[in-house]
Amino acid sequence: MRSGGSALSWRRWWRSAGFAWAGLVYSYRVQANFRIEVWAGVLALGLAVFLRAPLAPIGLACALVLSLELLNTALEALVDLASPGLHPLARVAKDAAAGAVLVASLGALLVGVTVLGPPLLALVR
Numbered sequence: 001m002r003s004g005g006s007a008l009s010w011r012r013w014w015r016s017a018g019f020a021w022a023g024l025v026y027s028y029r030v031q032a033n034f035r036i037e038v039w040a041g042v043l044a045l046g047l048a049v050f051l052r053a054p055l056a057p058i059g060l061a062c063a064l065v066l067s068l069e070l071l072n073t074a075l076e077a078l079v080d081l082a083s084p085g086l087h088p089l090a091r092v093a094k095d096a097a098a099g100a101v102l103v104a105s106l107g108a109l110l111v112g113v114t115v116l117g118p119p120l121l122a123l124v125r
């Protein structure tokens, strides 16, 4: 009984992971900003490995930016569904969501500069 229940949970987990993956693929295909952020993250993580800099802060900063960009995409889709025409509240929702991504991106830039800057400078000196 127990193993049957656990097999069912795993199947559910895989099903949910499949939907999440579909959301990631959709955002990568449709959102140019998401593509840029993915490759900026890959570059930053690659640099951190190369420079033997701490990976955790870079990884967390990348995860934060990408997660907020995904939420921004979800919110844009919802706003377009709920308000196909122009509406001041639709503008507020989209602008605030975009603002969240901007704040996280600036934070990630700060993390990148403070974590990768010193070892990069030491390398070129």
Ligand SMILES: Nc1ncnc2c1ncn2[C@@H]1O[C@H](COP(=O)(O)OP(=O)(O)OP(=O)(O)O)[C@@H](O)[C@H]1O
Residues within 6 Å of the ligand: 031, 033, 072, 076, 079, 083, 084, 085, 086, 087, 088, 090, 091, 094, 095, 098
């Ligand atoms: N239904 C709407 N009503 C009022 N203003 C809107 C509406 N849709 C979009 N806007 C305004 O246009 C801006 C751009 O919206 P759009 O949906 O094109 O997002 P986007 O620029 O494609 O964002 P992203 O690059 O993240 O996909 C919004 O931030 C908002 O100011």
